[in-house]
Amino acid sequence: MTALWLQRHAQPLVAPGVCYGRTDLAADDRATAAAAQALQGAWTAEALPAGTVWHSPLQRCTQLATALQMQAPAFQLRACNDLAEMDFGAWEGQRWDGIAREEMQAWTADFMAYAPGGGESLATMMARVTRALDAARQQARETGQPVLWISHAGVAQCAHWLLTRGQRLPLAKDWPSVKLAYGEWLRLPLFSDL
Template sequence: MSRLWLVRHPRPLVAAGVCYGRLDVAADPQHLQQVRDQLAQELPPGAHVHHSPRQRCAKLAQALCEVRPDLQSASPPDGDPDLAEMDFGEWEGQTWDALGEAAVSAWTADFAHHAPGGGETVNQVLQRVGRAWRHTQARTGTGQSAVWITHAGVIRCLQLLRQGVHQVDRASQWPTGGPACGEWLSFEWGASGPTPA
């Protein structure tokens, strides 16, 4: 049976409390190496590796394929834009404290339709993650495994999609759990949902 691994990128080199979404911030090099070594021991032979365009994901994918030549890079050279983190528009690079409670409350009050900072709505992200999931399923053969090196928002979207949720109406529907930086989940296709790897 096929298995999908959902890997969150290593710790980014960004100040705590900053909304960094699609900002192309680098990963901590020591943490990247640690995550690479752990993943290299865990992933099955011949897995297809997909990654977000952001360097904190792309560099991990590259490093992983270098130490595990059996892994197959399945993303375009610049990465798969459908695996990018949510676009927070003008909020990116600002601290959550500076954005203020009113701005965040306006988003959560109209969670289905409000695009924070003029970026993307949560439902737009769900749509493109769903597209990435369909493409991965179509391109990965029975018994093969796939790896997404991506972001927390993308992983949470796939958790919802696996539960049959293709659109959210309320902030309370958004998953609060998920892997920390450098951690992952995996699930077998056809299983009830993601389970810790």
Template sequence: MLLYIWRHPKPLAANGLCLGHTDIGVHPRKLKRLANQIQRFVRLHKLPKVIWVSPLQRSLKVGKMLAQKGFECRVAPDLIELDFGTWDGRSWSDIPKQEIDNWCDNFAHSAPYNGESVQELFTRVEGQIQAWQNRQIDTGDNDSILAVGHAGWINMAKMLAAGEGVPQVAADWPRPVGYRELSSLRF
């Protein structure tokens, strides 16, 4: 299976925020740019017009724009970003340093923010990829999946595609992919 996944456009007023499940909007022009970018890519590579999106508006609205252009838009709840619990939507500078240090000390398995651990995200990403693979086997669909997702989810998918496990220390977590950036991953 080949996964083509774009990171959503930059949300409004997101600078410096711990952003996971918080549903922040995106300027319509940025949404349209990504939708056009995906449409051109699909046309150029003769791919099926099916787009998978997370339920958060920064991803979902791209899918809805593509649906107006003849795409089938499928919402996958497991495509959502890491759940940062009580940290979500807060400024990183407002989160006590000791809480962040506690997370970094047991990066893979702790969630001092009462949300989802990195290990739980890994399991969720792995499950979504397996569901796509099973769906393709069951339906005989083309082996390409198109999606709009989030930086943490994409980073974890890249690690899975490379045969890597869950990072045990925060320093092993890769830099986030850029907004509207395409990642091509083979599973």
């Protein structure tokens, strides 16, 4: 099975309860080093060759990609804008519990098309994750190896949804479809019958 390994960045340096989406934050250095070590250990345990690490260009993901490369220099890093977190527009930097209830209701009522804070809609984000998945499939076909992404919870949600539910559109009640803690990864099959 050719898999997508999707690693989430380590704990960002932000107060709990803050919407930070596309905000370019650093992550905790110790947590980043531990996440890189765990991932490199799992990759080695499965005897997988070092290849290209696709990562979000946001600092917290670049940190983890760089830490992984320091432990395993054969990994090559490639920033990919399609792997960035959702842009929450004017909501960025606000506490989730401080966002107007009407705005949150508008988002849940039109979950795919509404752009939270005037930022990016889920439909737009799903389209760019679909592009990234197409590139991952192409790489897997060419190399016969798994693909490694270092990204965000939102990207993990989109990839998981697209790879496990096909073209069915999510509703707010369906989300999140998977939970991925800071520094954790999941493996998803890149090719399926969906």
